[in-house]
Amino acid sequence: MSVHPVEPSAAAPRPVLNLPRLRDMAARGEKLAMVTCYDATFAQLLDAAEVDIQLVGDSLGNVVQGQSSTLPVTLEHMAYHTACVARARRQAWLVTDMPFGSYEASPQQAFESAAVLMRAGAQMVKIEGGGDIAHTVRFLVDRGIPVCGHLGLTPQRVHALGGFRIQGRDEAAAAQLKADAAALAQAGAAMLVLELVPSALAREITQAHPEMMTIGIGAGAGTTGQVLVLHDLLGLTSGKRPRFVRDFTREPGSAADAPGLSVAQALRRYVVDVKAGRFPDEAVHGY
Numbered sequence: 001m002s003v004h005p006v007e008p009s010a011a012a013p014r015p016v017l018n019l020p021r022l023r024d025m026a027a028r029g030e031k032l033a034m035v036t037c038y039d040a041t042f043a044q045l046l047d048a049a050e051v052d053i054q055l056v057g058d059s060l061g062n063v064v065q066g067q068s069s070t071l072p073v074t075l076e077h078m079a080y081h082t083a084c085v086a087r088a089r090r091q092a093w094l095v096t097d098m099p100f101g102s103y104e105a106s107p108q109q110a111f112e113s114a115a116v117l118m119r120a121g122a123q124m125v126k127i128e129g130g131g132d133i134a135h136t137v138r139f140l141v142d143r144g145i146p147v148c149g150h151l152g153l154t155p156q157r158v159h160a161l162g163g164f165r166i167q168g169r170d171e172a173a174a175a176q177l178k179a180d181a182a183a184l185a186q187a188g189a190a191m192l193v194l195e196l197v198p199s200a201l202a203r204e205i206t207q208a209h210p211e212m213m214t215i216g217i218g219a220g221a222g223t224t225g226q227v228l229v230l231h232d233l234l235g236l237t238s239g240k241r242p243r244f245v246r247d248f249t250r251e252p253g254s255a256a257d258a259p260g261l262s263v264a265q266a267l268r269r270y271v272v273d274v275k276a277g278r279f280p281d282e283a284v285h286g287y
Helices: 019-027 040-048 075-088 107-120 131-141 155-161 171-187 199-208 263-275
Strands: 032-036 053-056 093-097 124-128 147-152 191-195 213-217 225-228
Touching: 019 032, 019 213, 032 213, 032 263, 040 075, 040 263, 053 075, 053 225, 075 093, 075 107, 107 124, 107 131, 124 131, 124 191, 131 147, 131 171, 147 171, 171 191, 171 199, 191 199, 199 213, 225 263
Parallel strands: 032 053, 032 225, 053 093, 093 124, 124 147, 147 191, 191 213, 213 225
Antiparallel strands: none
C-alpha cells in the first residue's frame, strides 16, 4: 500500500501525543517531526509549531555547555533539562537521551538511570548501540519504559568510530547495521534514530521494521520521520554545517542580506516541510 505526504491540518485540534497516536500517524504515512529541546521557553515554541517529538538530547553538551563532545554530559544534567522541558511541554512526546556512562554497565544500571529521567518527566529514553545493548532494551521495555534506539553515527562512541563519519557504506558495515536494527526491534524498541547512514540503507531498515518508527538525521527521506538539533535548524551553530542540516530561518536560495524568518516561523516551516516531504531533499541532504 502506498502512502502520501500529509500536511498538518490547521483546522484539526492538536491532540496530546502518545505512542499509539504516533504509530497511527506513521501508519497513515504522516512524517514525524522531532527537534531537540533543552528549556521551557523552546518547549512552548516547539509545541506551538506542532513539533511531534521533543528530544532532550545530550547534544546539550555541545550547544549549551560548550563541550567538544557529548561525553561530559551527566545523568544529573539530563534530568535537569528534562524537568525544564517537561514543565512547559503540553502536546509533544518527550524523549530524553541516556548519557554516556549511565547504562552501559548493566541492565539494572540502565533501569535506575532511566527511572531518574522518567521521574523528571521523560516519556521515553534513547540509548545508543545495537545488538550489544539489546538485552538492556528488553529489560527496560519489560518494566514499562519505552525505548528509542540510536544507530549509525553514535556520538557517545565517536572515538571508537574514528570521528564524525558516515556509517554503513560498505557491505559488511551495512549488514551489521541491519542486524543491529533487527536486534533492537526484537528487543521491543518502539523508535530508532538513524544518524549519518546512506539513504538506501535507512530506507531498507525502515521498510524491514514497520513496528519500529525510524527517525533520520542525515539518513535521507525514507525514514518514518526526521530530527534536527534546534540550534542547527535555527542557523545558530557556528562553523561549517553538516550536509544534512538546513537553516530554516532562511528561504532556500535567498540572498544573504534578505530578511530571515522568525524563530516561530522557522520551526513551523520545518514541521510543514518534513510532513510535506520537502525536507530532506535527497539531492541536497542525502548520502
